[in-house]
Amino acid sequence: xxxxxxxxxxxxxxxxxxxxxxxxxxxxxxxxxxxxxxxxxxxxxxxxxxxxxxxxxxxxxxxxxxxxxxxxxxxxxxxxxxxxxxxxxxxxxxxxxxxxxxxxxxxxxxxxxxxxxxxxxxxxxxxxxxxxxxxxxxxxxxxxxxxxxxxxxxxxxxxxxxxxxxxxxxxxxxxxxxxxxxxxxxxxxxxxxxxxxxxxxxxxxxxxxxxxxxxxxxxxxxxxxxxxxxxxxxxxxxxxxxxxxxxxxxxxxxxxxxxxxxxxxxxxxxxxxxxxxxxxxxxxxxxxxxxxxxxxxxxxxxxxxxxxxxxxxxxxxxxxxxxxxxxxxxxxxxxxxxxxxxxxxxx
Numbered sequence: 001x002x003x004x005x006x007x008x009x010x011x012x013x014x015x016x017x018x019x020x021x022x023x024x025x026x027x028x029x030x031x032x033x034x035x036x037x038x039x040x041x042x043x044x045x046x047x048x049x050x051x052x053x054x055x056x057x058x059x060x061x062x063x064x065x066x067x068x069x070x071x072x073x074x075x076x077x078x079x080x081x082x083x084x085x086x087x088x089x090x091x092x093x094x095x096x097x098x099x100x101x102x103x104x105x106x107x108x109x110x111x112x113x114x115x116x117x118x119x120x121x122x123x124x125x126x127x128x129x130x131x132x133x134x135x136x137x138x139x140x141x142x143x144x145x146x147x148x149x150x151x152x153x154x155x156x157x158x159x160x161x162x163x164x165x166x167x168x169x170x171x172x173x174x175x176x177x178x179x180x181x182x183x184x185x186x187x188x189x190x191x192x193x194x195x196x197x198x199x200x201x202x203x204x205x206x207x208x209x210x211x212x213x214x215x216x217x218x219x220x221x222x223x224x225x226x227x228x229x230x231x232x233x234x235x236x237x238x239x240x241x242x243x244x245x246x247x248x249x250x251x252x253x254x255x256x257x258x259x260x261x262x263x264x265x266x267x268x269x270x271x272x273x274x275x276x277x278x279x280x281x282x283x284x285x286x287x288x289x290x291x292x293x294x295x296x297x298x299x300x301x302x303x304x305x306x307x308x309x310x311x312x313x314x315x316x317x318x319x320x321x322x323x324x325x326x327x328x329x330x331x332x333x334x335x336x337x338x339x340x341x342x343x344x345x346x347x
Contacts (some may be wrong), residue, residue, distance in 0.1 A: 004032070006040050013048070022052035023311070033179060039140060042175035045182075049335060050147040050172075052346035053203055053335070065198040065236065071098035071262070079103050079260055079297060079305075084188070089196040096238065096308050100260040106330060107304035108242055112184055117244045117326045120211045123174040124315035141174050146267060148172065148206055148343060166215035166324060172345065180183050181328070182347070190240075191347060198236055198334040206343035208331035215256055216321035223279025224257075227331070228266050228309035230278075231342070238286035241305045244326035248316060249298025255326040256305065257313040259285065260293035267312065280312060 009032050016025035049187060071096045080095050081103040086326040095102025108116075118149070119141070126141035171178045185191065194202035208227075239312035241256070248255020270276070272283030285294055296316045297305070307313070331342075338344040 003036050006038065009320070010044065017048075020056075021319055022048070022056055026052060026346065030179070030183065031290040032184065035180075037176070039175065042179045043143065043145070045171050045179050046145050046308070046345075047147045049346040050145065050206070050343060053338075053344040056346070058201070058335040059337075061199045066097055067093060067098045067199075070225075072102070074099060079258070079295060082209065088302075089193060092193065092197055092238070092306060096306055097264070098123055098262055100262065100292070100311055101258055101305055101307040103299075104304040104306065106182070106302050107188065108244075108302040110302060113244050113301045115180070116211075116328060119174065119177045119180070120169075120213050120244070120326055123169055123177060123211060123223065124165075124213060127169060128171075138222065139242070141176065142169070143175060144173055145175075159327045168210050168212045168215045170206055171209040171211055171330075177211060178209075181330070185330075185347070194238060194332055194347075197238060199334045202238070202332040203335045203338045204330060204332060204345040204347045207344060208329075208342055209345065210329045212325075212327045212329060214315060214325040214327070216254065216323065217317055222315045222317065223275050224259075224282070224285055224312050224314045225269075225279050226266055226310060226312050229253070229269065231309055232339050235309060235337050235339065237309045238332045239307050239311075239329075240330045240332070241307075241310075242328045242330075243299035243303050243305075244301055244328065245323065246317070247299050247300060247325040247327070248296050251298060251323075252321055253323040254297060254318065254321055255296055255316045255325065257294055257296050257314045257316040258305070258307065259288065259292050259294050261288070263288070263292055264310050285312065289306075 005250050009029070013025045013029050016028065018290070025043065029041060029045055029048065033045060033313045043175050070090070072091065082091055083105055084107050087104050092102060122141040157262040170252045171181060191202065226241070227237070228235070244252055247253040267284060269280055272281030274281035333339070333344065335344070
């Protein structure tokens with residue numbers, strides 16, 4: 001069967017949209033792009049996912065929150081660890097709400113890890129050169145969606161100038177990477193898992209879906225923070241953080257410092273030695289006690305960490321780091337409570 005032209009594909013997509021069937025439009029477009037990857041289709045997927053959320057209704061479910069959950073067994077004060085086969089709504093709720101986080105070893109396969117690490121390098125290089133505006137099938141790795149208005153096109157560690165050597169970039173600013181990531185999330189049934197977790201559909205967002213390449217910064221300290229301080233009241237979230245290189249623990253690249261435990265509160269900021277008014281001071285962290293230990297887990301490429309907006313964490317810095325840390329960060333929101341300022345993305 002001959003492949004369809006882009007205009008033919010988009011005509012079918014427009015027919016679905018005309019009757020308000022965004023799910024079928026996106027599923028069809030995903031299938032066509034998988035069969036014949038094309039920069040135009042990948043850009044359309046990003047644009048339409050932003051439009052689809054904005055133009056759909058997301059009623060709030062009548063559910064008790066937080067739901068009942070257990071506490072998962074862990075080794076000493078470590079975060080609980082499971083393999084992908086044990087990842088389900090019960091283990092996710094128990095790990096996040098009962099333990100402060102859940103590590104899933106080997107969630108991403110090695111081929112996808114290698115691809116994503118290469119993708120991040122390509123995207124950072126293309127951003128440095130100014131990005132692409134081509135409508136050909138030759139992919140521009142960095143290109144801003146017309147559905148994203150305002151805001152920075154990139155962000156970096158404090159004190160660092162724009163460079164292709166390290167930094168962070170929104171996933172939607174690389175349509176090919178965004179498409180590949182959503183295909184991966186669907187391959188592990190993440191939509192179904194998060195739907196069960198929230199008791200409603202989940203959504204990504206432009207501003208909290210990030211590709212990261214963190215350079216060693218020995219001797220520096222980053223502030224402890226909780227994303228719940230920035231995201232607003234009444235939100236419900238899950239963050240999926242995936243290591244693409246060995247990091248944390250005694251490795252040669254920075255991992256994450258993370259506070260475990262069942263605390264479900266937003267801590268005061270700007271006190272007890274906090275370097276900024278939006279960060280939590282080290283004195284407060286030290287005083288949380290053995291029920292809320294500060295940990296620095298070691299991750300292998302493909303290992304994942306789940307936590308939510310209550311979790312207290314920071315980038316970990318050591319005195320002997322020599323290698324970059326590559327990672328993917330994807331914040332998911334319960335669709336009915338997704339903050340509009342974060343620009344929700346249909347998932």
